[in-house]
Amino acid sequence: MEYYLNLQLKKPYIVVGDIHGCHNEFKSLIGVAKDKYGEDLIVISVGDTIDRGDYNLKTLLYTIELYYQKEYYEVKSNHLNKFVRWLKGNNVNISYGMQKTVSEFLALNKNLQEELREKIISYYEALPLYIVVNNNVVVAHAGIKDEFIGRADKQVKSFVLYGETTGKYTEKGFPERKDWTKDRKVDENSPKIVYGHVVFDEPYINNLCYGIDTGACLGNKLTAYNPEKDEFIFIKSEKVYFTFED
Template identity: 60%
Template sequence: MDRPVGIETDKEVVIIGDIHGCLIEFQEMVSKIHSRYGEDTIIVSVGDTVDRGDYNVETLEYCFELQKTGRFIEIQSNHNLKLYRWFKGRKVNISSGMKKTIDQIIQIPQKKQEELKEKYIRYYESLPLYLIINGSVVVAHAGIKDEMIGKVNRKIKDFVIFGETTGRYTEKGFPERLDWTKNRKVDKYSPIIVYGHVVFEKPYINNKAYGIDTGCVLGNMLTAYNPFRDEFLFVKAKKQYFSFD
């Protein structure tokens, strides 16, 4: 659904950073969350659950199962959008990270492929563009500016899924990103914004914005954040699954 979703809850809420097919660490994090906060904790994924890692199909299936509990919400993201477009038969540029996902998909029996395709299309079309929790926390894959919150248009969708760039590219061929948190003006009423997309060695906190993609798939760690308790949880990566070199 290309719109934001707002929820009101008195349950614990924990937001998990980019997973990228790191199923073992993902499952360990979910267990850690349940152990610390209880089984009825609402778990939110910032997206990018696929590509680059070793267990992309299994991670998708795990997300489907979690969603059925009613206590798991994933938001839209660039890698998952690309997979959705591929399943819909649209032309996409298949990067080395996405190739790992597609290679895994085409190795399963044809009937299972079709079932996965149908399930994933339904699943992705159910995901909110971004999530507003209790009016005080916003989860958006690549971030969101305050004037965008509660709204939706093409420009906002591009920002929250792909982030803000300079139009230039790095030496490795990736878009040069702008730090949208740098000039954010905040006060006591400003919402906490939690996002992924940009990889940091440790959580990046700036002007009530929390970047929690800590490169699990690159061999660092998976990070989760409870915004109402201001607590982090970490799971060390079992190995380096992917490299940009």
Template identity: 60%
Template sequence: MDSFLAIKTDTPYAVIGDIHGCVKEFEKLVNTIRKEYGSECLIISAGDTVDRGDYNIRTLELCMTLYEEGNFLEVQSNHNHKLVRWLKGGKVKISYGMQKTVDEFNKLSESERLELTERYLNYYSKCPLYIVINNRTVVAHAGIKDNMIGKVDKKVKSFVLYGETTGRITEEGFPERIDWTVSRNIQPDSPKIVYGHVVFKEPYINNLCYGIDTGCVLGNKLTAYLPEEDRFIFQKAEKTYFTFK
């Protein structure tokens, strides 16, 4: 749904960075969080759950199962948005990372493929563009600027899904991104903004913005952040699943 979700909760909540088909690390991290904070702990995925990794369908299925069980939410993201367009028959450019997801789908029987497609499209249609928790934390895949919070127009959606880039490519093979956190003007009531999308070796913290995509699929680690406790929990990658070179 192209709307944002505002929730209030007294229970702990944790935000998990980009999973990219690393289902083993994802499952272990969820279990660690639930063991420590209980099954009522709300877990929020910052999106990009598919592509590049080895277990994309299993990751989708786990996200949907957790959502159906309760206490799990996911925000919209560029990789998942592209998958939805492909599942709907849209014309998309399939990169090597996405090809791994497509290959998994194509290995399914026709009935399995149709069933999973219907289930996932229904699930993703319920994913909000971003989530505001207790007016103290905002979770958005690529981040969000303060003047965008509470809005859902095309400009906001583009920023939330893709962020801002210069159009150049870095030596590591990533799009050169503009660090929107640098110009943020913090106020006494400014919320924390937790996001993924941009890969860091360690969580990137700047002006109450927390970048938590720590490149699990690249062989580093999967990160969860608990804003109320100001605490990180990490799950080391079992291997390097993907490289850009």
């Protein structure tokens, strides 16, 4: 059963963009954020913690560890969704970026594979589709429309995992995405919406929507946003881990 999480936080928190296996950058970001906001900081992830980077399983297991320590929350996302479907034995198209995660998994001994398979599947299946924080911020992987908030049906799941496309394709063969933030009507009661999925060079802010996937795996930077302070934290990528030309 899909659901969304209504989270009431009294501790400081940040929302982190798509990590994509950039483990070192993620750990550095948490360190900087804790220095800035305190050791009791809560980290919320927009998802896509794996694929494309060099430390995919390491990143995933670290997030699961933080989750069980009650320091971390995550929403469902398309990359982890696809990996979980593969772990279940479903026939999925393994892209180059996903192949890095699959290869890491297959390099493990069989006993460890089975142990992690169950651990990862149960972790992912318990994740919410999106998180409403303190009634004034919504975190969703690819974003969410105001009329979807409070729902957890198939239409909402499709939107929060994949966003909205035009039906056309870019020169590189990727689906052309609609900027759903342009049509949003906001007033004094509108929540901030923080999302990832679509890569920007810098955080994209429009109509109280904050796109914070800044291409960490592409050699740019990993971004976190503090909605309460309206502040960003950036960690420069250590290297280019992935390009769409591969």
